Amino acid sequence: MGATEKxxxxxxxxxxxxxxxxxxxxATAGLMDAVGTALVANTNEIxxxxxxFTEEVGGTPVSRVIGTNx
Numbered sequence: 001m002g003a004t005e006k007x008x009x010x011x012x013x014x015x016x017x018x019x020x021x022x023x024x025x026x027a028t029a030g031l032m033d034a035v036g037t038a039l040v041a042n043t044n045e046i047x048x049x050x051x052x053f054t055e056e057v058g059g060t061p062v063s064r065v066i067g068t069n070x
Contacts, residue, residue: 035066042067 001009041047042065051068064070 038066 042051051065051070054065054070055068061070
């Protein structure tokens with residue numbers, strides 16, 4: 001069983017009342033930070049340069065870049 005499957009199993013099998021308020025707050029903050037960072041990265045010059053370079057170089061796609069066709 002890989003890490004993704006283990007995480008999915010944990011999410012499915014763990015009742016929400018077993019997760020502390022602090023853990024929920026930290027997870028929420030982390031998710032909001034990750035999404036916010038990803039969205040802002042596409043609006044600044046460095047993010048656009050990296051996106052353009054990635055499109056030019058190509059390669060086998062293994063992940064997505066939020067807000068692009070990559």
